[in-house]
Amino acid sequence: MNPRRRPAARRGGGPLAGEGRWAAAFLAPTLLGLAVLSAGPILATLAISLTKWDLLTAPKLIGLDNYAALLTDDRFLKALRNTFFYTVVSVPLGLTIALGLAIALNAKVRGIAFIRTAYFLPVVTSTIAIALVWQWIYSADSGLLNQVLGAVGVPSQKWLSDPTLAMPSIIAMSIWQGLGVNVIIFLAGLQAIPSDLLDAASVDGAGSWARLRNVTLPLLTPSIFFTGVLSLIGSFQVFDQIFVLAKPRPTEATITVVYFIYENGFKFFKMGYASAASWILFLIVAVFSAIYFRSQNRWVHYQ
């Protein structure tokens, strides 16, 4: 062994030395929580997905039958399609609107704090309460939306029961509901942009659009990346909006994967089947997250 490689020389080098030790100490509660409360159940779900299990009697090992059945289950495929549609529409649209709002709300005008608070309110309101209000907005009979549209001559629509309108209506509510979180993160990102960079750009003759495009947006990409991850994962797991808005039960146009999982696990006594569906969802989310993370080299700029 190389005599110079004494323990003393390694101080500060190993993962559990110096700062690393503190980092480990601070991470420990979270990691422990993840291991016990998340990793354990997730692995258990994998085991359950290989069984026919009704939750109440002994499970029966059936190999990959649940997965095979899911791939030919019309309702599951519709749930997958609806979930993809929800994600593909709500994530980019939600982020774009939030970004625009954040830039507008970054202005220094009187009462801005109040307006910012107003945009954050839906975030701290329960989905149930929000859905009740939106049910009234969307009401086919005398809803606010139909009354407003009726005033300008647009005929009444069945926002929540028309198969082509139901999912877009739910997406609109979800975007409104989730706006506050993204706006706050973008606002924080905007305010972290050093003003000297913007000033320098101005001096160089950049107009407001050029400053936004060449300075603000690139420096905001870490925030966009972060909110993107949150939105992506959240969208794939959309449940509560469906649970409360799609009355009396989701149709083929509004069922989502997590609702499908809930329905099979807790209503149809098919916990094995539900577990297999949740693993398919898990893999889909993991793959999309991985692709998303890989993409960041190309567009995310860390200062």
Place this chain on the structure above:
Amino acid sequence: MITDGSGSGVGRRRLLAFIGATALVVSACGGSTASQSASAAVASATPATPASQAAVSPSAAPSDAGYTGPEATITYSIWGDPQEIKNQQAIVDAFHATTPKITVKVTVSDWEPYWDKLQTSIAGGDAPDVFAMDGPLFPDYQTRDVLLDLKPYIDRDGYDLGQLADQAVTDFTTPDGQFGLPRDLNVVALYYNKKMFDAAGIPYPDDTWDWAKLTEVAKKLTLKGADGKTKQWGFYTESTDMENYWSELVWQNGGDIISADHKTSLVASDQAAGGIQFLQDLIWKDKVMPDAAITDALGDAFEQGQAALESNGSWLVATHLAAGIDFGIAPLPKGPAGQATSINPTGAVIYKGTKNPDAAWAFVKYLASPAAQTKLMELKASLPANKAVLTGPFATSFDGAKVLADAIAYAHIKPSFKGFNDWTTALQTELDANVFTEPKKTAKQALTDILPKLDEILAAQ
């Protein structure tokens, strides 16, 4: 799992972001309903407790007069609204007064979370000692061996099942035993708004009414405002569950829902489809009833004072009274094959793993007793299941009560079989989307389309 291949310097911040995101994926998936209870449930997938064995051979022999066991506290779970917990608490308090040695703790949940909680608590071996059981869902629990057979207790105490409404008792009977006693029951009848009938000078509905008469009167009572919009509907019901009206229409037309052995779906027969077609026609052809899109927002149009007639359950009596509607109750109109309605009991069942089977049995017995059933009657919550009350004071307890009590004679039990939720969800999704919410298909066509799926679900049970 996601892997971050880069080990470069840039990686540190990225790695932190990655860990954060992984945690999100992981925790978010962990939050999905299926996996939450899974690990706890695996450990006790086969609940077999000493108590349940003790229960099979009751040792002590307390007299019918009362409970002679040790002091005990038992839990009693029900679904319902805050009013329902008040109703049941009143009955529980009365029980405690007569049997001070047993304390009963009541917990109430909304309908959906009630069943979620029940399943997970049974899987975890920590279910309530006594809980409410909906007739149609009973087989899904009984066949999974989680309910206590009451037969040994009934025999031991010489308890007379004949004092309870027959259909309500047999709904909880299997070849293996008696797995619950009815706590209350519900039938469906025709509510009518007296003021609307008086205003139009039309005589109130009676037992001579048939489908044609219903359509005729409902048309007369459907009134449009100056803007062409309907401001008063002739008729209202819920099309989202068979019990509110369409199963009755199927029976009134000579059809049926499912075969006696629960292996074959019968809903696609001409008779069954004809019954469901009548409901579609009320909405889309005769236009005397609001469609689902309107109903979703409006709620119960009859309760809102916007419909003249309603086919619905006896559970709505208290609600309609509270809404200040001046209403009467008539039998459902007869169909081509005669009179029929639906009856659905709520049972009180005992968890097989209970540590206090004797105390639980004493309580379940009390719930079905004339004393408790009289209280139930006073609350107008449901029909009493005990004949002494049902055929006695109940009939005169409010205007229309006799019609409800008499309806039991021609009532069909609401279908009750293993896989009920799975089967009805498939069927109702098809009906909602293509028959009731939009008239995209005739009833016959929709039912024929969904039939293979329905029978597939039955075959998988």
